[in-house]
Amino acid sequence: MISTEQKPVSHGLAIAALVGACALWGTSFPSVKTCGEIIMPFARPDTSVAFGPILLTALRFTIAAPLLLLFWSDNRSWRLQVSDLRPLLLVAVPMAAGFLLQSAGLAFTSATISGFITGLCVCVTPAFEWMLLGRRPTWRLLVGALLAIVGVALMTLTRGGSIHFGWGEILTLVCTLAFTLQIIYTGRGSEKLGAARLTYGSFVILAACGWVAALLISPGSILPAISGATQNWHFLLFFVLILFGATIGAQLLMNGFQRYVRPSEASIIYTTEPLFAAVFALILIGLDELPRGLGMAGAGMMIAANVLVALQPSAKSAEKKSA
Numbered sequence: 177m178i179s180t181e182q183k184p185v186s187h188g189l190a191i192a193a194l195v196g197a198c199a200l201w202g203t204s205f206p207s208v209k210t211c212g213e214i215i216m217p218f219a220r221p222d223t224s225v226a227f228g229p230i231l232l233t234a235l236r237f238t239i240a241a242p243l244l245l246l247f248w249s250d251n252r253s254w255r256l257q258v259s260d261l262r263p264l265l266l267v268a269v270p271m272a273a274g275f276l277l278q279s280a281g282l283a284f285t286s287a288t289i290s291g292f293i294t295g296l297c298v299c300v301t302p303a304f305e306w307m308l309l310g311r312r313p314t315w316r317l318l319v320g321a322l323l324a325i326v327g328v329a330l331m332t333l334t335r336g337g338s339i340h341f342g343w344g345e346i347l348t349l350v351c352t353l354a355f356t357l358q359i360i361y362t363g364r365g366s367e368k369l370g371a372a373r374l375t376y377g378s379f380v381i382l383a384a385c386g387w388v389a390a391l392l393i394s395p396g397s398i399l400p401a402i403s404g405a406t407q408n409w410h411f412l413l414f415f416v417l418i419l420f421g422a423t424i425g426a427q428l429l430m431n432g433f434q435r436y437v438r439p440s441e442a443s444i445i446y447t448t449e450p451l452f453a454a455v456f457a458l459i460l461i462g463l464d465e466l467p468r469g470l471g472m473a474g475a476g477m478m479i480a481a482n483v484l485v486a487l488q489p490s491a492k493s494a495e496k497k498s499a
Contacts, residue, residue, distance in 0.1 A: 194446070198426075199452045202455065205453040208233075209229070215232065223394040224283075230280055230386060234389070243419075263361070263364060270355065272385040274352075274358060276386065277354065284342060284345075285344025289344070292328055362430060378431075
């Protein structure tokens, strides 16, 4: 069983855990895209291609929620209180919007481009943190953010020499705003509810939103799509990877360790997600997903940003951080 007792951890361990979450999230981009494509032939002919990834999102979080009850025993006795609603919804609502928009976007763009654009949340997180939490960014975070922004831009804008900014890119860009709000409020939500309850409550809300979205797109396609896809062993293999890696494992790491770093720090660490997405897309999809030219320089900039934020803060910075 997993303990929900909150024990202080070092800054370095928290950084390592969040990088681990990024690695697990990286597997989701090619996996969700592949599973969505497997689902679509079983849907009605006039169904939007966004239906496949969205139905997959509903399925993954519906199954993940009871699995959390199995491994996290403290959740079984949790009874939602009125005081729990605000911290839960501040995390769960943007999280649901982010996942559904990102999933829909994957139907129209490549897994690698989706990962790169998702990493752009680093552009707005420091500003949101300043506006919403009153925490002025430090020079270290500003330099790291600048490196990450340039790195993501190079990798995205030079992919294949150019980029067509269509519906897939637009939906993914909007999802970054939602994920930014999730990052901002995850630390406080975890302190209020604990990582276990925050994760479980978010999964339940996200699953419900996923089913509503699938019903709105094509209610008559849900059962045939589930029946047909689950007979495909490729779908089942990728689904297990998504479920235990990118869904349960990554979210536990995020909700369990992000409270030990600032949201701006977390947002820069999360810029490693596109790197992992590119690696796994290359492995699972093929060479067409490999960044070329200046994209490789952009990858180096994002790694540099991650190293910069991982440096141990000075005593003066730590005092300001705890103030």
